[in-house]
Amino acid sequence: MADTPQRPAAARPRRKAGRHRGEGQWAAGHFTPLNGNEQTKKDDDGLHVRRRIETIYAHRGFESIDGADLRGRMRWWGLYTQRKPGISGGKTAVLAPEELDDEYFMLRVRIDGGRLTTAQLRVVGEVSQEFARGTADITDRQNVQFHWIRVEDMPEIWRRLESVGLSTTEACGDTPRVILGSPVAGIAKDEIIDGTPALEEIARRVVGNPAYSNLPRKFKSAVSGSPVLDVVHEINDVSFVGVEHPELGPGFDVWVGGGLSTNPKLGVRLGAWVPIEDVADVHEGVVSIFRDYGYRRLRNRARLKYLVADWGPEKFRQVLEDEYLLRTMADGPAPAQPVQRWRDHVGVHEQRDGRYYVGFAPRVGRVDGATLGKIADLAEAHGSGRVRTTVEQKMIILDVEQEQVPSLTEALEALDLTTTPSVFRRGTMACTGIEFCKLAIVETKGRGARLIDELEQRLPDFDEPVTINLNGCPNSCARIQVADIGLKGQLVTDADGNQVEGYQVHLGGSLGLEPGFGRKVRGLKVTADELPDYIERVLRAYAEQREDGERFAQW
Numbered sequence: 001m002a003d004t005p006q007r008p009a010a011a012r013p014r015r016k017a018g019r020h021r022g023e024g025q026w027a028a029g030h031f032t033p034l035n036g037n038e039q040t041k042k043d044d045d046g047l048h049v050r051r052r053i054e055t056i057y058a059h060r061g062f063e064s065i066d067g068a069d070l071r072g073r074m075r076w077w078g079l080y081t082q083r084k085p086g087i088s089g090g091k092t093a094v095l096a097p098e099e100l101d102d103e104y105f106m107l108r109v110r111i112d113g114g115r116l117t118t119a120q121l122r123v124v125g126e127v128s129q130e131f132a133r134g135t136a137d138i139t140d141r142q143n144v145q146f147h148w149i150r151v152e153d154m155p156e157i158w159r160r161l162e163s164v165g166l167s168t169t170e171a172c173g174d175t176p177r178v179i180l181g182s183p184v185a186g187i188a189k190d191e192i193i194d195g196t197p198a199l200e201e202i203a204r205r206v207v208g209n210p211a212y213s214n215l216p217r218k219f220k221s222a223v224s225g226s227p228v229l230d231v232v233h234e235i236n237d238v239s240f241v242g243v244e245h246p247e248l249g250p251g252f253d254v255w256v257g258g259g260l261s262t263n264p265k266l267g268v269r270l271g272a273w274v275p276i277e278d279v280a281d282v283h284e285g286v287v288s289i290f291r292d293y294g295y296r297r298l299r300n301r302a303r304l305k306y307l308v309a310d311w312g313p314e315k316f317r318q319v320l321e322d323e324y325l326l327r328t329m330a331d332g333p334a335p336a337q338p339v340q341r342w343r344d345h346v347g348v349h350e351q352r353d354g355r356y357y358v359g360f361a362p363r364v365g366r367v368d369g370a371t372l373g374k375i376a377d378l379a380e381a382h383g384s385g386r387v388r389t390t391v392e393q394k395m396i397i398l399d400v401e402q403e404q405v406p407s408l409t410e411a412l413e414a415l416d417l418t419t420t421p422s423v424f425r426r427g428t429m430a431c432t433g434i435e436f437c438k439l440a441i442v443e444t445k446g447r448g449a450r451l452i453d454e455l456e457q458r459l460p461d462f463d464e465p466v467t468i469n470l471n472g473c474p475n476s477c478a479r480i481q482v483a484d485i486g487l488k489g490q491l492v493t494d495a496d497g498n499q500v501e502g503y504q505v506h507l508g509g510s511l512g513l514e515p516g517f518g519r520k521v522r523g524l525k526v527t528a529d530e531l532p533d534y535i536e537r538v539l540r541a542y543a544e545q546r547e548d549g550e551r552f553a554q555w
C-alpha cells in the first residue's frame with residue numbers, strides 16, 4: 001500500500017511546478033512548511049502519536065481521533081485507515097478521504113531483514129486471529145500486514161508484539177521504513193558477505209530516532225551480500241549490495257535513488273566500496289542528505305530519486321563524503337550479474353553448514369493467522385526456530401537437517417504451501433487492492449490467486465520463469481513496471497461499453513539480469529474477466545515463437 005496518497009489527477013488541484021520558488025529543502029534554509037503534510041510533521045513528531053493512542057484514542061474510540069493523527073501521524077506506528085467496504089473503484093478519485101475511511105485499520109509489522117523466530121511468528125499468528133479477523137499478508141517488503149484492527153486493541157497488540165521483540169515503529173510514514181535484507185544471510189553457500197551486522201546497526205541507529213522521523217517522504221533501505229541480488233536493490237532509496245573488491249576483499253557497493261510508483265527510476269551506483277563496519281555510517285549519511293536536501297514542496301517529487309536525478313551520482317557522492325562522512329570512500333566494482341532468474345529462494349537448498357533451508361510459496365503472499373501458527377510449529381519441529389520472509393511474498397524455514405526435509409515439505413504441502421510451485425504461483429505478486437486500500441481502483445489479491453489457478457490448468461507445461469504483478473492503482477506497490485507482465489489496475493471499457501475493472505498492461509520489465517521497465521503497450525488494456533485469456537495468449541505466443549536463449553523479459 002502506498003503510504004502517501006497519490007490521488008488520481010482528476011482529484012488534485014492544478015498547481016504549477018514552481019521549482020524556482022524553492023523545493024522546501026531544509027539545507028537551503030526553507031523551514032516553512034509548503035504543504036499540509038509538512039505542516040502536520042512540523043506541528044508534532046509522528047512518533048508522539050503513540051502516547052495519544054495509548055492514553056486517549058484506545059479508550060475513547062475511533063471517533064475521538066484527531067484528523068491529522070488519523071490520516072497522518074498514525075502511519076509512524078504502522079497504522080492506516082482501511083477502505084470502507086462496498087465503495088467501488090470508480091469512487092476512489094471523487095470521494096473525500098474521510099468518506100473512504102473505515103473505522104478499522106491496516107497495521108504493518110516491520111520485519112527488518114525478514115528475520116523471524118518461531119516465537120515471533122506465533123505471536124503474529126495470535127494477533128492475527130484475535131485482533132485482525134485472521135488476516136496476515138506477507139508483503140513484498142518482508143513485512144506482515146494485518147487488517148480489521150481496532151484502535152482500542154492497539155495497546156495490547158503492541159504489548160504482545162514487543163514482548164517478542166517485534167515492532168510497528170515507522171513501518172509507514174515519512175521515515176526509514178523496514179530495512180530489506182537477504183533472507184538467507186549468514187547461511188547461504190554462495191554468500192559474498194553476511195550483511196546482518198550492518199542491518200542490525202542501521203536499525204539500531206535510525207528506527208524510532210527523532211533525528212530521522214521527519215523525512216521528506218518514505219525512505220527504503222536494503223542490505224544483501226547474496227549474489228542472487230535478493231533485495232530488489234535497484235528500486236530502494238539506498239541499497240548495499242555485496243561485492244568482492246579485488247584488493248580490499250568483501251564489502252558493499254552503494255546504490256541510491258531507486259523507486260517505482262508513478263515516475264519509476266532505477267537506482268544508480270555511487271561507485272564506492274564500503275566495508276561492513278562503515279555501512280551504517282554511509283546509510284546515516286544518505287538518510288541525512290535526504291532529510292536535509294530532499295524536496296519538500298510537492299509530495300509527488302519528494303522521494304530521494306528526484307534529488308539523485310537532479311544531482312547525478314558524482315555530486316551525490318561528493319556531498320556524502322564532504323558534508324556527512326568527512327572522509328572519502330574507496331572506489332569499488334559493480335556486483336556481478338546474477339546467474340539465476342528467481343531471487344526468492346523457494347525450494348530446498350543446502351546451507352553452508354550442511355543443513356538445508358526450505359522456501360515455500362503462499363499464493364500472492366496471502367496466509368492467515370492459523371497458518372502462521374502451524375508454520376511456526378513446523379519450523380520448531382524441523383529446524384532451529386528461524387523463519388524468513390522474502391521480497392517476493394514468500395517464506396523460508398532455515399536450519400533443517402537433511403533427514404527432516406521430506407517430512408517438512410510434505411507438511412507444508414498439506415498446508416497448501418508448496419516448495420515446488422508452478423512458475424505462475426512462484427512469479428505472481430499482488431498488492432493489497434480494493435479489498436482494503438483506499439487508493440485502489442480494482443481488486444488484486446483474490447484475482448491474483450484465481451489467475452494462478454487458471455494458468456496452472458491452462459498451461460501445465462509452461463516452465464519459463466515469468467513474473468506477473470498486479471496493482472490496484474498506479475502506485476506500484478507490487479512493482480508492476482519491473483514485471484514481465486505488469487498489470488496496473490484501472491477502469492476500462494468492456495465490449496458493451498460499460499466501465500469495468502481492468503488493467504493497463506506493461507510488458508517486458510525486469511530486475512536482476514537486465515533491469516529495465518516494462519513497455520506500456522499503447523491501448524493495451526484488458527478487462528478483469530479477460531485477464532486469464534489474455535495472459536494465456538501472450539504466453540502461448542511466446543512459447544511458440546521464442547528463439548534459443550531468449551527470455552520473456554527480452555520479448
Ligand code: SF4
Binds near residue numbers: 433
Ligand atoms: Fe498500493 Fe495497491 Fe493500494 Fe495502489 S491499490 S496504493 S498499488 S496497495
